[in-house]
Amino acid sequence: MNWYVAKIVFRIISGDGKHHAQFDEQLRLINANDEHQAFEKATTMGINNQESFMNNQSQPVQWKFIDVAEINPLNDLSDGTELYYQIHEAPDPELYMAWAHHKSALLGVRNN
Numbered sequence: 001m002n003w004y005v006a007k008i009v010f011r012i013i014s015g016d017g018k019h020h021a022q023f024d025e026q027l028r029l030i031n032a033n034d035e036h037q038a039f040e041k042a043t044t045m046g047i048n049n050q051e052s053f054m055n056n057q058s059q060p061v062q063w064k065f066i067d068v069a070e071i072n073p074l075n076d077l078s079d080g081t082e083l084y085y086q087i088h089e090a091p092d093p094e095l096y097m098a099w100a101h102h103k104s105a106l107l108g109v110r111n112n
Contacts, residue, residue, distance in 0.1 A: 004030040005083050006042035007070040010050070015059040024063065027084050035071050042068040 005027055012022040028045060032038035046065035055061050074081060090096035 001031050001033060002038075003074040003077060004032060004035065004038040004042075005070075005072045005074060006030050006038060006045075006068055007084075008042055008046045008049075009066040009069050010046070010063045011066055013062045013064065014055065015061075023066070025069070029083075030071075035073065038071050039068055042071065 008026045008028055010024040010026070012024055014022075028042060030038045030041050032041055046068060049063070050065045051061075051063040053061055072084065074083065088096070
């Protein structure tokens with residue numbers, strides 16, 4: 001068996017759907033014999049994790065499975081193994097770095 005990271009994409013639709021499109025990209029760890037089986041398992045996870053509920057404003061919310069966008073093999077499971085990467089181009093590098101520092105600070109685990 002081999003380990004894979006799968007990116008599963010859902011669309012989030014609230015109320016009548018007249019809002020900016022929202023998508024949830026989830027990275028899931030998959031144990032499979034090969035890439036095809038990993039894709040099938042990730043697809044099943046996506047289908048099984050679709051959800052409909054009422055939000056706190058009594059509006060319907062749907063999480064609709066879109067597809068499995070990526071399957072990446074993991075060659076090594078050890079401390080510091082890279083699971084995923086994405087190169088992001090930002091029009092304002094200072095703003096992007098400030099965002100990254102802000103997100104880090106929200107984790108609340110720094111020893112200052």
